[in-house]
Amino acid sequence: MxxxxxxxxxxxxxxxxxxxxxxxxxxxxxxxxxxxxxxxxxxxxxxxxxxLVRKVGAPGNPELAVAAIVDGDPPDVVLNREIVETYGLRDDALRVLIAGERPELERRRTTYRGELAPLxxxxxxxxxxxxxxxxxxxxxxxxxxxxxxxxxxxxxxxxxxxxxxxxxxxxxxxxxxxxxxxxxxxxxxxxxxxxxxxSDGEVLDIMDEVARARAGSSGSNGRRQPAAHAANKSRQKARAEE
Missing domain, CATH: 3.40.50.2020 (Rossmann fold)
Incomplete structure (x- = not known):
């Protein structure tokens, strides 16, 4: 416990x-x-x-993952080949399903990371x-x-x-x-x-705290680093939306 x-x-x-x-x-x-x-x-x-991982649900069964998208530059798509074969999904059908989940992944990326690329x-x-x-x-x-x-x-x-x-x-x-x-x-x-x-705001608060602590330990005299600054902007937006 x-x-x-x-x-x-x-x-x-x-x-x-x-x-x-x-x-x-x-x-x-x-x-x-x-x-x-x-x-x-x-x-x-x-x-x-x-x-950031976004599940891609099977047709008619969104809880069953046929694939997942992992945020990155470019994003990674990981297929659940057993489920893909069970549903007989062709490449074009998979592309449609994956494309349908990209907006939510983009929203989460914007909320959590702003314009910063992943480490x-x-x-x-x-x-x-x-x-x-x-x-x-x-x-x-x-x-x-x-x-x-x-x-x-x-x-x-x-x-x-x-x-x-x-x-x-x-x-x-x-x-x-x-x-x-x-x-x-x-x-x-x-x-x-x-x-x-x-909440999204609480996640960003935590990320900001860690970024500030790391900036302080590196001798930046407490000045906000780019990652923390971006997190602060995203946090303010998330707070406004909650």
Whole structure:
């Protein structure tokens, strides 16, 4: 049981601090993964960024993913080939489905990142973080997309997940750190005392805090760095829309 996402991140950071991680970059799956990742980024003195994943649903069954789009330049499209074959989807049909989800991915990118490009992960140790995982599907998509971007190593960090999910993710990533692997997995909120839903504005507040702390530790005399400035503008917009 974790007090909240921040405590989960602090406990994960203690485990990762035992490892020798070269050039770590922490990537959070929003929204719930952001406070967890923020604590890890601060403890490891590593940059923090978001990894935005948008599911592409099957025709007539939007909850069943035929593919996913991962934000990047250009975006990565990861296909669920088994589902694609089950539905007999041709390339043109897939293109239509994928195109239908791009506007929402663009909206999230604009909200969270503004005009900033994602951090480069080439040659870095990528730490992908969420507040937990049931099936691990979104995490798998994130891992596969990151593999295309030439990282040194991919580490998955989770406070809690079923043992079978951890085993599956270990087939995809170089290393999986999971603090709790209950035999009978319940709803994710069961493992937290405080588990509020986060708004876009709260996500941006956290990102801004980490950027300012990192700027201060690098000797910039507290001046806002470009990432934090962009986050501040996006935060103001998100607040206005809520």
């Amino acid at each position: 974790f007090r909240d996402r921040h405590e989960a991140g602090q406990r994960l950071a203690l485990e990762l601090a035992k490892l020798t991680l070269q050039d770590p970059v922490v990537l959070a799956l929003p929204r719930g993964g952001v406070p967890v990742a923020a604590e890890m980024a601060k403890a490891l003195k590593a940059p923090l960024d978001l990894i 480069s992960v080439a040659g870095k140790t990528v730490i992908i973080v969420d507040d937990g995982a049931a099936t691990g599907t979104t995490m798998k998509v994130a891992i596969r997309a990151m593999k295309r971007r030439s990282p040194r190593k991919i580490v998955v960090a989770l406070p809690v997940a079923p043992a079978e999910t951890v085993t599956d993710l270990a087939q995809e990533a170089d290393l999986v750190i999971c603090l709790s692997q209950p035999a009978r997995f319940r709803a994710l909120s069961y493992y937290y005392v405080n588990f509020p839903q986060l």
